[in-house]
Amino acid sequence: MSLKTLLKPQIFSTLKAGYTVSNFRDDVFGGLTAAVVALPLALAFGVASGAGPIAGLYGAIATGFFASLFGGTPVQISGPTGPMTVVMGAVIATHANNLPEAFTIVMLGGLLQAGFGVFGLGRYVTYTPVSVVSGFMSGIGVIIMIIQTLPFLGLPTASGGVISTLSQLSSLSASGIDLGAFLLAVLALALIVFWPATLARFLPSPLGVLAIGTVVSVMFLPGIPVIGEVPSGLPSLIPPTLALDNLAQVLQPAFILALLGSIDSLLTSLVADSMTKSQHDSDKELVGQGLGNLAAGLLGGIPGAGATMRTVINVRAGGRTAISGMLHALVLLGLALGLGSIVAFVPHAVLAAILMKVGWDIIDWGYWKRLNRVPRE
Numbered sequence: 001m002s003l004k005t006l007l008k009p010q011i012f013s014t015l016k017a018g019y020t021v022s023n024f025r026d027d028v029f030g031g032l033t034a035a036v037v038a039l040p041l042a043l044a045f046g047v048a049s050g051a052g053p054i055a056g057l058y059g060a061i062a063t064g065f066f067a068s069l070f071g072g073t074p075v076q077i078s079g080p081t082g083p084m085t086v087v088m089g090a091v092i093a094t095h096a097n098n099l100p101e102a103f104t105i106v107m108l109g110g111l112l113q114a115g116f117g118v119f120g121l122g123r124y125v126t127y128t129p130v131s132v133v134s135g136f137m138s139g140i141g142v143i144i145m146i147i148q149t150l151p152f153l154g155l156p157t158a159s160g161g162v163i164s165t166l167s168q169l170s171s172l173s174a175s176g177i178d179l180g181a182f183l184l185a186v187l188a189l190a191l192i193v194f195w196p197a198t199l200a201r202f203l204p205s206p207l208g209v210l211a212i213g214t215v216v217s218v219m220f221l222p223g224i225p226v227i228g229e230v231p232s233g234l235p236s237l238i239p240p241t242l243a244l245d246n247l248a249q250v251l252q253p254a255f256i257l258a259l260l261g262s263i264d265s266l267l268t269s270l271v272a273d274s275m276t277k278s279q280h281d282s283d284k285e286l287v288g289q290g291l292g293n294l295a296a297g298l299l300g301g302i303p304g305a306g307a308t309m310r311t312v313i314n315v316r317a318g319g320r321t322a323i324s325g326m327l328h329a330l331v332l333l334g335l336a337l338g339l340g341s342i343v344a345f346v347p348h349a350v351l352a353a354i355l356m357k358v359g360w361d362i363i364d365w366g367y368w369k370r371l372n373r374v375p376r377e
Helices: 010-016 023-047 055-069 082-094 099-118 121-128 132-147 160-170 181-195 205-220 244-276 282-298 308-316 324-340 348-362 365-369
Strands: none
Touching: 010 055, 010 324, 023 055, 023 082, 023 205, 023 324, 023 348, 055 244, 055 282, 055 324, 082 099, 082 244, 082 324, 099 121, 099 244, 099 282, 099 348, 121 244, 121 282, 132 160, 132 244, 132 308, 132 348, 181 348, 205 308, 205 348, 244 282, 244 308, 308 324, 308 348
């Protein structure tokens, strides 16, 4: 594939294929819902990396917009992910006295990732067995459901992931549950499951439940945990800083970020393909992800990758083209520029209920049902 084709924004292909008002409505629903779910995750990943919540938010904006604009998976939502945050945390810790160099590593990682796409390395994802994709989907679904258990009960999300969550659940007593938040979560989950199909054509269940749950909490449950204040402000451009005497120390973490981000994104692309019955362009996706991480480093944001949970949310809410991912990033940008009060009162319990249903739906139940008929290998 030529460099010109790899760098061609996929939005041109979307519009050329006959983009309608109905398509735009679905993409708006998908982008809005994905943005509300992505917001607390971006802030949390920013804090976990050591760069701060605003770095997580601008990382989500940069990777979300440019990966959708130039990528090869139309429904993919990109942003900070757990694996990328762990590596970035190590980078921040190592370069605490020279943060411009830390973000230069993010930029180099993005360039390497784009290089993977230019040299055609993305094609090898097609050799991934169906059983691996199925296992990846089911594992992600189970992890989402476990992690969301605590906020479903009205408690803070565990910072240590699955193990920490299970540890807290094992020592949890009935008196430690926030009854109001738990009942709201149960109501939200019931609404999602039984959302009328006729209404879903005009308003997807995740977005409708977000609105209903927020109104109910404001009117009757003012004390339950909510998203709260959203950090705001314009980012400052960070010029790349690179000294030749420590080039090896910079390239090593950059290569790790590029490799990890590529694997994470392409596996999510396979999940998106299985949900939309489509075929992504792996090399173009790597170029888009690389450009997104390059932009994230320039804006002082943490790196990201294709996010399975947010991508599934987008698809479930109606998103079908790259415009949904770009809108998701623009909504986050609006929140960062002072519109954060719009989502400040969204309860964590309602988000947990939505994600519980997402986790259940991600599990590849069809494959598990025919497991006894697949080759043992």
